[in-house]
Each structure stands twice: as C-alpha cells, then as structure tokens.
Amino acid sequence: MTATIPGTLTGEMLIAGTPVRGTGKEVRAFDPTAGQTLEPAYRHGDSTHVETACAAAAEAFGAYRATTSEQRAQFLESIAANIEAIKDDLIARTVAESGLPQARITGEVGRTTGQLRLFASVLREGSWNGARIDPALPDRTPLPRPDLRQRFIPLGPVAVFSASNFPLAFSVAGGDTASALAAGCPVVVKAHDAHPGTSELVARAITEAVASAGLPAGTFSLLFGTGQELGIALVTDPRIKAVGFTGSRTGGTALVAAAAARPEPIPVYAEMSSINPVFLLDGALNSRGAELGKAFVGSLTMGSGQFCTNPGLVIAVDGPGLTSFVAAAAEALGKAPATPMLTPSIARSYNSGVESLSEAAELIGRGEAAGSETCGQAALFTTDAASFLASDALQAEVFGSSSLIVRCADADEVRAVADGIEGQLTVTVHADDSDLDAAAKLLPVLELKAGRILFGGWPTGVEVCHAMVHGGPFPATSDSRTTSVGSRAIERYLRPVCYQDVPKSLLPSAIADGNPDDLWRRIDGQLSQD
Amino acid sequence: MTATIPGTLTGEMLIAGTPVRGTGKEVRAFDPTAGQTLEPAYRHGDSTHVETACAAAAEAFGAYRATTSEQRAQFLESIAANIEAIKDDLIARTVAESGLPQARITGEVGRTTGQLRLFASVLREGSWNGARIDPALPDRTPLPRPDLRQRFIPLGPVAVFSASNFPLAFSVAGGDTASALAAGCPVVVKAHDAHPGTSELVARAITEAVASAGLPAGTFSLLFGTGQELGIALVTDPRIKAVGFTGSRTGGTALVAAAAARPEPIPVYAEMSSINPVFLLDGALNSRGAELGKAFVGSLTMGSGQFCTNPGLVIAVDGPGLTSFVAAAAEALGKAPATPMLTPSIARSYNSGVESLSEAAELIGRGEAAGSETCGQAALFTTDAASFLASDALQAEVFGSSSLIVRCADADEVRAVADGIEGQLTVTVHADDSDLDAAAKLLPVLELKAGRILFGGWPTGVEVCHAMVHGGPFPATSDSRTTSVGSRAIERYLRPVCYQDVPKSLLPSAIADGNPDDLWRRIDGQLSQD
The missing domain is CATH 3.40.309.10 (Aldehyde Dehydrogenase; Chain A, domain 2)
Structure with missing residues (x-):
C-alpha cells in the first residue's frame, strides 16, 4: 500500500495554498519498522518562505477573524471531513513514517477529527466570546457610568510546531492548529521531519477546506525546516503573535527565549517535559x-x-x-x-x-x-x-x-x-x-x-473534553495557566477588548443589544442568556 | 493635620506582620505642593528582607489557599473597613506625599475599598473557580471515559510593585493586591518611594486584617527598596510565582526579562506605556x-x-x-x-x-x-x-x-x-x-x-467593573491576555487543575457532587447551576 502513496505526494510545502519546493536540506521519512527511507524527498524552507507565509497570514487575518463562529465551525468540520476522505492513504503513510501500530494511528485519526469537531461545538456554544456587559448608569453620582462591553478577539497569526509522537493529533491539524483556527487566528505550521508525508497529506486537507470555504489562502501554511533556523525565524517574525509547541525541553525553552527577546514579546505555549x-x-x-x-x-x-x-x-x-x-x-x-x-x-x-x-x-x-x-x-x-x-x-x-x-x-x-x-x-x-x-x-x-x-488508572490516555488539563507547571509547560488539550485550549489565542459607549450599529454581535447570537453573557457580573 | 501623622508612622517595613527597619538607603516622602520633605525616614530593605518575606509567603500559601471563598471575601472586606477607619489620616498623608488634590485622593480611597469589595463579590459569585465536570461514561466504546473535573487554583506567592500615580488604587492594597489575595495568593508588595507613609498606613490596615482573620502572617508583607535591586531579587526569588507591576516601560521590561530568565519562568503582568x-x-x-x-x-x-x-x-x-x-x-x-x-x-x-x-x-x-x-x-x-x-x-x-x-x-x-x-x-x-x-x-x-x-468621552477615568479591560498589546502591557482593572483581573493568578477519578471524599467543594457551593459549572460543556 505504501507504494501507491508516494505518487500522490509532491514533496512540497504548502504556503498560502501554493505548493512550494524548499531550497535547503533534503529530508526523507524513515520507516522504522521496515528500516528503510520513504519517497518523496522534502526540502527545508528558508527565511524567504517564512516571510511569504507570515505575510500571507497577516494579510488573511482581517478577513479570517471577521468570519462568524458558525463559518469557522463549518470550516473546522470541513477539515475533519477532508481528513476522513483520505483516511486509508493517510493511515498507511503515517504508520510507515512513525512505526506506530495501525490501530493506534486509526484511533489518532478519530482523535484529530474529534478535536476539530469539539472546537466547532465550542464555537457554536459561544462562551469563548467572553461576552460581558455593564450597562450605562447615567444617573449614578458622583459620576455616571458609561456603557461598557467586553469580548475576546484573536491574537493574530499563530505559529504551530508539530510533535514527533502524535503525527496527527499534535501535528499539522492537531490540537494547537484546531484551537488557533477556532479562535480566528491564521496558522503557520512547521512540520516535523519525522512525518513529512503525513504532514503534506493533512496540509492538503486543510488547504482544500480553506479554498472551499472561500477563506483567504494565507489562513494556513505548512513549512518544512529545522527548529533552530526556520523555527526561530518563524517565532521572531513580528507578524506572529503566539506560538504552540509540543516537543523537547531544549526545543521549547529555545522558542520561549526567542519569543521573550522579541521587541514585542509574545506568548509561547510549549508542552515540554514530564515524567508523570x-x-x-x-x-x-x-x-x-x-x-x-x-x-x-x-x-x-x-x-x-x-x-x-x-x-x-x-x-x-x-x-x-x-x-x-x-x-x-x-x-x-x-x-x-x-x-x-x-x-x-x-x-x-x-x-x-x-x-x-x-x-x-x-x-x-x-x-x-x-x-x-x-x-x-x-x-x-x-x-x-x-x-x-x-x-x-x-x-x-x-x-x-x-x-x-x-x-x-x-x-x-x-x-x-x-x-x-x-x-x-x-x-x-x-x-x-x-x-x-x-x-x-x-x-x-x-x-x-x-x-x-x-x-487509579494510568496517565497515558488524555481525554479530549471540557474538563481536561494537558498542561502544568514548568518544565511540563512554559505556561501553566492553560491547557493544550480540551476546549479551554482556545483561550490561549484570545485577548479581551472593552467597548465603551460604542454606537449600537458598530457593536460586534456577541455584545450587541438583544443578544442576537444567543450567548451566555455576564450582565453586571451575572450570567444570563437574555 | 499632616503634623500629627508622622507620630503614627514608624518608618518600618511590615514583613509577615512584624515591623522591620530597613538597612539601606534612607528615603523620605516629599510634599511637592509645600516643597518640603516629610518625616519619618524610611530605609530600603535588602535581600535578607526579600528572603524573609518570600519564605513567610511560601509558608503561608498552603493555609491561605485552603480558606473558603467566603473567608477570603470577608478578609478583603475587613481590609476595606480598616482603610476606611483611618481614612482622614490616610487622605491627609497621601495628599501631602502625592501633591494630588484632596478630592481626587478621597475618590481614590473609595475606589480602593470598592475594588476590594468587588473581589469579595467575585469570590462569592464563584465563577472564578472555573468549575467543569465531564462525568464518567463507563459504557462508552471502544474505551470508557473516566470522571474528569476541573477547577482553578492559585499560582502561589505574588510580588506586587506599587505605582507612583495611584498611591492607593494601584499600590499596597490596590487592584493587583486585591486580585491576587482574592485568588488565594499571598502577596509581597514593593512600596513606591514616592509615598512611603501611605504605604505604611495601608500595609498596617492589611496586616491587622490578616491577624484578625487568623490567617498566616506571611499572607502579606510590605518591603521598601529600589526596583533594580530589591525588585529584581523579589522577582527572581523561586517562591514568587507571578508579578503585578504598574510603572514605566523601562522598569516593566526589566522585570519581564528577569522573570523570563529564571530557571522557572513566571508570568509578569506589567502595565507600562500608553499614549492613548x-x-x-x-x-x-x-x-x-x-x-x-x-x-x-x-x-x-x-x-x-x-x-x-x-x-x-x-x-x-x-x-x-x-x-x-x-x-x-x-x-x-x-x-x-x-x-x-x-x-x-x-x-x-x-x-x-x-x-x-x-x-x-x-x-x-x-x-x-x-x-x-x-x-x-x-x-x-x-x-x-x-x-x-x-x-x-x-x-x-x-x-x-x-x-x-x-x-x-x-x-x-x-x-x-x-x-x-x-x-x-x-x-x-x-x-x-x-x-x-x-x-x-x-x-x-x-x-x-x-x-x-x-x-465619545476621554480615556482618563477607568471604571472598576466586570467588562473593563485595562490592558492591551505591548508595550501598553507585557501580557495582553488579561486586565489589571475589573473582575477579570483575578484570572491572572490562577491555573486550571484536572481531577480524574478522584474519590468523592477528596474532591474540592467547587467540583463536588451536588454542587455544595451553588456554583455555575460547565457540565459536559454546558453551563448549569445544578
């Protein structure tokens, strides 16, 4: 079966919808079970590819974040459907590249599509907006209170670093990508060299979903390269506003340091090291x-x-x-x-x-x-x-x-x-x-x-749900205030904005009068669905 | 009136309930209206004082975070009442030290006590717990789902840096202190040299509230010193787990860099520079x-x-x-x-x-x-x-x-x-x-x-409420994901923990069966008060 897949793989990166051949080091996947390398060859990208991907992501951000929750939910579901449509080829290629058993990879496909659909449901439920309204008190003394409303908006383009050990669920369309796309952030993924074919197949599934939803092409890009070079270039690009990473303590702390040293420091969510x-x-x-x-x-x-x-x-x-x-x-x-x-x-x-x-x-x-x-x-x-x-x-x-x-x-x-x-x-x-x-x-x-x-039980096995925390104090992660698995992961890519006396016609629907999005909102501090 | 106040001031720091005279540089407040220095003299602390305060805070953390929301709410209210009890002396001293008009400082006392009471109400409302429950699904195939519950816990001892421009509302018992204490974090404040007398008076109000509530003395300490020396020592102390700061871009970025360079990096919430x-x-x-x-x-x-x-x-x-x-x-x-x-x-x-x-x-x-x-x-x-x-x-x-x-x-x-x-x-x-x-x-x-x-309106005037955001992208703050004013500020000092199949008798009340704390909780992703 593996023999038929290389024919479908091009060995190219996918930058804002366009296949691009890298210019750097040539890498091939390795089948650890068979002990042999796999075609095709992939080549690492360089700083010009980072530049193109980040420029496209920044360009896409305005239109992408202006989509409704429902539009983004359908987009995530479409990615899931596209992954399912290539399931057999994908599983075969991932098994070959990872050496992991077919049953495990089959399960991981389900987990990956399940994560995408979880975030679709999070978008439809709507609490992610963090909507709050403190109505004006014009007669308050000594000073009247203005009309104050709060909602969350996405941070901006997000860099995602694929993990070696979950070629699907923590990789190109994994939890970091799903939660960032859900939040309204374009995503630039650095693929892991251990599974380039898997990465290409999944990136194609996302790219097709971007196109069929009519979203800007820069909403998603896939790059190949080393963490030390292309990875650092990506994290230090001024248009990138947050980073999701799963990998080693060395790799994670290097990205954290690079992000902290930027003229504008940005959050890095690095899941690194744990002995459980x-x-x-x-x-x-x-x-x-x-x-x-x-x-x-x-x-x-x-x-x-x-x-x-x-x-x-x-x-x-x-x-x-x-x-x-x-x-x-x-x-x-x-x-x-x-x-x-x-x-x-x-x-x-x-x-x-x-x-x-x-x-x-x-x-x-x-x-x-x-x-x-x-x-x-x-x-x-x-x-x-x-x-x-x-x-x-x-x-x-x-x-x-x-x-x-x-x-x-x-x-x-x-x-x-x-x-x-x-x-x-x-x-x-x-x-x-x-x-x-x-x-x-x-x-x-x-x-x-x-x-x-x-x-009781054992720590392996991480349920994807609302109450899960896949995180923890350093060095387990670089930021214990959140989780990389489960619905709370979307919060990593959001920040609150307050709207004071903004004219009704300009208010975002999440905080508009009459609650047109039918959200749970905090009115004067009290939860309400009115 | 100012003449009577020096008699009530000792010029000492308050470390875990104990008055301690500093050993470093002598500083006195300056009355910019009268153009004269004010007694008494205060002396800067050194690294031994940081050590004592941090050790006491770490020691206090276990018992302090084990208090109920209601206990902490009453504690915050008691701080507010203690501040009101010394209101006249406090206002006189603060006006003298800051050169700000009496009406403004009178208003700031109300704002400061109002902030403390806002967080008391946030504690009683209870959503700060972030309670979520995904009940077990023992019959699910292929694998059963365990019982998963999530709540927020406090990060640990917090260092708070007082601002020059709000001697009360962004200082010793200001928004950072109120939100950190509400979260269950002991607080070590570095006072601002511009208003040492105000700082001592307010610190005494907090210290009295700590004692009368029977809380561990290390729940609160007040230190005097420079940002470059004592401040950096405080931020790099391994027992400090988060930092709140209001001040200059230079000061804020120095603390951010020091916190990022720790063996265990910690979050810094620095509100720095904005031209609005x-x-x-x-x-x-x-x-x-x-x-x-x-x-x-x-x-x-x-x-x-x-x-x-x-x-x-x-x-x-x-x-x-x-x-x-x-x-x-x-x-x-x-x-x-x-x-x-x-x-x-x-x-x-x-x-x-x-x-x-x-x-x-x-x-x-x-x-x-x-x-x-x-x-x-x-x-x-x-x-x-x-x-x-x-x-x-x-x-x-x-x-x-x-x-x-x-x-x-x-x-x-x-x-x-x-x-x-x-x-x-x-x-x-x-x-x-x-x-x-x-x-x-x-x-x-x-x-x-x-x-x-x-x-409409003008940016001066920041309402303390639920929908306020006093934050923003760098360099306005070092962390745009949150706010230093309003009820959401408590979230800065919390992190989520997931409890999987934890025996009923050991579950914290926020996520216990039967909802004993009568909280809004997310059950299988849906908000519920059951």
Whole structure:
C-alpha cells in the first residue's frame, strides 16, 4: 500500500495554498519498522518562505477573524471531513513514517477529527466570546457610568510546531492548529521531519477546506525546516503573535527565549517535559501490588513509551507490597517486545538516556532485546528517596519505555519526594479506602505540581473534553495557566477588548443589544442568556 | 493635620506582620505642593528582607489557599473597613506625599475599598473557580471515559510593585493586591518611594486584617527598596510565582526579562506605556471642534496628566474643524495652571520629555508657567502624519500633561497612523452619525491596537467593573491576555487543575457532587447551576 502513496505526494510545502519546493536540506521519512527511507524527498524552507507565509497570514487575518463562529465551525468540520476522505492513504503513510501500530494511528485519526469537531461545538456554544456587559448608569453620582462591553478577539497569526509522537493529533491539524483556527487566528505550521508525508497529506486537507470555504489562502501554511533556523525565524517574525509547541525541553525553552527577546514579546505555549510520577499508597500496594505492577508496564510500554504522559517515575514506601509490584513489573517487562521508535535519532536519545540512568540508579528489569537499532528496549530502574532528591539526572525525562522506582522509608519521605519533583503534566495516585487519609494529605502537594491528578488508572490516555488539563507547571509547560488539550485550549489565542459607549450599529454581535447570537453573557457580573 | 501623622508612622517595613527597619538607603516622602520633605525616614530593605518575606509567603500559601471563598471575601472586606477607619489620616498623608488634590485622593480611597469589595463579590459569585465536570461514561466504546473535573487554583506567592500615580488604587492594597489575595495568593508588595507613609498606613490596615482573620502572617508583607535591586531579587526569588507591576516601560521590561530568565519562568503582568490616541472624525470635528478642544484639555491636564490613560496623541484630518479644535485647546491650555507633579524626578522626566518633543514637533500651546520645579507646565505639539510615522520619539510616552496632534491629509492617512501606532491601553474615537461609515472601517484596526475602545468621552477615568479591560498589546502591557482593572483581573493568578477519578471524599467543594457551593459549572460543556 505504501507504494501507491508516494505518487500522490509532491514533496512540497504548502504556503498560502501554493505548493512550494524548499531550497535547503533534503529530508526523507524513515520507516522504522521496515528500516528503510520513504519517497518523496522534502526540502527545508528558508527565511524567504517564512516571510511569504507570515505575510500571507497577516494579510488573511482581517478577513479570517471577521468570519462568524458558525463559518469557522463549518470550516473546522470541513477539515475533519477532508481528513476522513483520505483516511486509508493517510493511515498507511503515517504508520510507515512513525512505526506506530495501525490501530493506534486509526484511533489518532478519530482523535484529530474529534478535536476539530469539539472546537466547532465550542464555537457554536459561544462562551469563548467572553461576552460581558455593564450597562450605562447615567444617573449614578458622583459620576455616571458609561456603557461598557467586553469580548475576546484573536491574537493574530499563530505559529504551530508539530510533535514527533502524535503525527496527527499534535501535528499539522492537531490540537494547537484546531484551537488557533477556532479562535480566528491564521496558522503557520512547521512540520516535523519525522512525518513529512503525513504532514503534506493533512496540509492538503486543510488547504482544500480553506479554498472551499472561500477563506483567504494565507489562513494556513505548512513549512518544512529545522527548529533552530526556520523555527526561530518563524517565532521572531513580528507578524506572529503566539506560538504552540509540543516537543523537547531544549526545543521549547529555545522558542520561549526567542519569543521573550522579541521587541514585542509574545506568548509561547510549549508542552515540554514530564515524567508523570505515580504514587502507590500502602493499602493499594499491599492489596494488589502484583496487579498494579503488571498494569504499570502496560502503560509504560504503550507506543514504545513515546507519550508525554508516560509514567517515568514510581514512588512508594518500601515493603512487601512494593516488592510484589517490582517483581510483577520486572516479569511483565521481560516479556515486553522491543518496538520501533519514531525515528533513529529518538531511539539513540532513548538509549543514551537509559545509559545515564544505569550510572545513577540500579537496573531491575529490561524488556526483550531490540532486534534493530531503531527499536526501544524497555528499562526499569530503582533508587532510594535521598539519592533521587539529590540528583537532577534522575528527574530528567527519558523519552521512551524507561521508568524509575523510588523506594521511600515512610510516608514523610514520600511527601518529601512529592515536594521535590519539578512541574508535571500528570501525577497518579493508587489508593485504597484505607489510604484516603494519606491521600488527603498528599493531594495539596500534588495540586501544586501537575495539571492533572489521577486516582487509579494510568496517565497515558488524555481525554479530549471540557474538563481536561494537558498542561502544568514548568518544565511540563512554559505556561501553566492553560491547557493544550480540551476546549479551554482556545483561550490561549484570545485577548479581551472593552467597548465603551460604542454606537449600537458598530457593536460586534456577541455584545450587541438583544443578544442576537444567543450567548451566555455576564450582565453586571451575572450570567444570563437574555 | 499632616503634623500629627508622622507620630503614627514608624518608618518600618511590615514583613509577615512584624515591623522591620530597613538597612539601606534612607528615603523620605516629599510634599511637592509645600516643597518640603516629610518625616519619618524610611530605609530600603535588602535581600535578607526579600528572603524573609518570600519564605513567610511560601509558608503561608498552603493555609491561605485552603480558606473558603467566603473567608477570603470577608478578609478583603475587613481590609476595606480598616482603610476606611483611618481614612482622614490616610487622605491627609497621601495628599501631602502625592501633591494630588484632596478630592481626587478621597475618590481614590473609595475606589480602593470598592475594588476590594468587588473581589469579595467575585469570590462569592464563584465563577472564578472555573468549575467543569465531564462525568464518567463507563459504557462508552471502544474505551470508557473516566470522571474528569476541573477547577482553578492559585499560582502561589505574588510580588506586587506599587505605582507612583495611584498611591492607593494601584499600590499596597490596590487592584493587583486585591486580585491576587482574592485568588488565594499571598502577596509581597514593593512600596513606591514616592509615598512611603501611605504605604505604611495601608500595609498596617492589611496586616491587622490578616491577624484578625487568623490567617498566616506571611499572607502579606510590605518591603521598601529600589526596583533594580530589591525588585529584581523579589522577582527572581523561586517562591514568587507571578508579578503585578504598574510603572514605566523601562522598569516593566526589566522585570519581564528577569522573570523570563529564571530557571522557572513566571508570568509578569506589567502595565507600562500608553499614549492613548484620540481619533477625531470629520463630522464630529466640524460640528463641535472647539467644544472637543476644550474638553480634551480637561482630560489632558487632570491630575497633572499623570494617568496611564492620559490622551497623549490626537489624530485628525486637517481642515477648519481641526483648526477650531486646536485654537480652543491652545486657549484652554493657556489658562491651565501648572500643578504639582508626584515627585521631583517625575517633574524632571516630564520636562525632558517636553524638550525632546520640542525638537521633533511644532509647539502650539503651553499651560501657565510653573512657579516651582516640581510643577508640570502643560504642552501641546503638532506634526504631520509622515513625520509621526517616521519617528519613534514622537510615539514615546511623556508622562504628564503633554500631547501631540497629528494632522493627516485624508482618511487613508488617518488609517495609516492607526496602523502604525504601538499597542495602547485605550483608543478614543469622536464620531458623529455622519462618521459611522468611517468609524466602522477604523474599528477593526483599533481593536488590534488597544484593550479599550471609547466612543465619545476621554480615556482618563477607568471604571472598576466586570467588562473593563485595562490592558492591551505591548508595550501598553507585557501580557495582553488579561486586565489589571475589573473582575477579570483575578484570572491572572490562577491555573486550571484536572481531577480524574478522584474519590468523592477528596474532591474540592467547587467540583463536588451536588454542587455544595451553588456554583455555575460547565457540565459536559454546558453551563448549569445544578
């Protein structure tokens, strides 16, 4: 099947609707399962392509943000439909480029189209407008109050950086793009070199939707290039007003620094680094340590451990329960096949991370040996609380199926570890009824450390919904005040504007008299649908 | 009256409830009206005082954020009551320290207590919790959905930098402090050297409220010191998690840079620089140019022009209407008395700003000559659109009663000037019915430039309410996504946390079953009070 797809791929960027061949380094996708490169060749763009894309995005912004919520909702749905129309070819190409199983990629197509449709529903529901009205009080003394109304408007063109590990859901038409387009912001995507064919196919689906909706071509562009060159050029372009990024701590902090150093600093939403601690409380551990150990390995090795929410740290009080957990985990791990990692470079980084851990902690289990350099062999380590707290290396994310078990002397030491960890996307607690007092004491500490707190279950698996937070304190993200998954993600690309005594005929419909958009609005501070 | 107040002032900082004498430079307030220094002497603090205040704030955070909304509402109300209890002494001291008229300071006391009570009402209304619940879907295929709930929690201790120009409403118990305390964040204030006595009196009112509410002493501290030394030490203390600032562009950008360079970057809400353009459209100008010119001078010279929203720029098409405007403005300005500026250093900066403008633009009017070096003499300049657009100097804020009229050839040039201006707190449009088409074309440009758009009236005067935005694109503020005035200001100090399958007994009340706090919550995306 892969053989037929290159024929449909051109190897070009898509800049404001126009296919453009890059001028820089040639890159090809690599199939980590088959161990072979994939046609066609893509070439990196340069600063002239950034210039063209940003100029087109700025040019498009006025008309694009003037569309109604309903128009943008239909546009997002049309992107979803276009992706579904090429689903078979897309899945085949993405599986080949990522080495991820077909079932996973099939699910990711559904998640990606689901995200687009979620934001369509957010647009139709309308609370994103943040509409508020404080009516005039002409008779107030000593001074009358003017008529004051507030709504949100989009920030402007947004740069989106695709992730390696979700070639669809966190990439070209992923959550960052969907939420920025929903907000009314044109989007310039920097594709990830690991899946250029997937990127081209999805970019074409978006470009077709832009054209069929009659939107300005600059509403969307796709560029190829390195983060250090093209990426920095994009983030420092004065027409870009916000950035969405999912990737490494190094890459994310470089973009944050570049954005902060601009003459006009802009927000960067970088989702970077998290080891997703799992706390096993005594009751749970003693009643079902072995069961938890086996389930833990399932979460650890899923997708070759290449999830932002992979459980890379386990904390528990030492004892028979933990011994059962470790034994079951080591046994399950021993049977875990080495699976392809996304790219040879990610596989190399993983191996070097495992090597670093081997020097700092005790190896207590490994997965099946890797048959190829591009596969990742799972690894499990252990250490004590004092060593963990004294070592930055033991807190560093190792992207892949590697995890570290921290053995604590008692509940106080568990609390000290919780206090000592950096910011995280998730923390997980396994607790039985007998653990609820201990859990109640731990919870306030955990709230300050993570964007999401789970009881039971495992952190892999991020529901796309209204209450989700995929975010958290630094270094999990560069901005803990928001989320990159779920409906609240649209807020990242908006800012409030107040309209004082603006003539009725000029007021945007969201804050017009008579509530023509039928919105929930805050009138004198009270929610109302009148 | 001022004679009795020094006796009540100790000249000390208040660190976590304890009076502490500084060790650094000695500073005294200066009465710009009387031209004399005021007792007592205050001494700047150093890094050890920052350490003590931040340690106490971090220590207080857990207990303070665990208070209920109702407890914090009563605490804010108690601060307001304590300020009212010392109102007479406070007003006398603030008038002496600021040189601002008694009526203005009396109004500012009301505004300050009003802000505290507004946030008490925001706490009781409860939407600040951002409560969302996506109930479990255990039967969903292919995978069940867990129970997911979201609420906002406070970021942690907040550093607040007092402003010079609002010794009460943007200072020790001003909007930044009120919104951060409302959010559940302990506050460490760096006082402004221009009004140390006011700062001490207000800090005492807060400290008494902390004690009588039984809150941890570290919930509030007041420090004295320079921005460059003590200020930077405060912003870079790892326990500080956000910053509120009102002041100069130089000061604000220095804090933003220091916060961005921390190992863990934190948000800085700096309200900095705005010249608040006023657009006079043809119909309005031709029908009432003289009337507008006179009213404009009223706004320009109010409070010696020392408002963040002072109208420092006027844009109009040249013609008889503008000529009438200018003539009336120049005449009114000629009768405007020179009034005391906040500090001798602000008066010096103002004079040097006026001198710079004199070199780059044509002087067309001045206020009455200043009888003292500490008074500001109003100034009005004019230039053409091309010169304005070519000059950074003409866009720089001159803090005081100085303004620049930009004469445009036609509506296209007006639009070009609108396009060319930097980010602003406000833009004002004066339009008659005949101007509505022109205003409709201008409005989308203005929305991208400012946090608040006014039709009619003047930008000075910022209503404290729900729909207000006192913010705007850089350099008006460092973060356009929010406001420092009005109820939305609480959002600056919050972040969302998601609770997945957390046992009912451990859930915070805002997201508990049965809605015990009687909140508006988003259930499966729909607002509900059930």
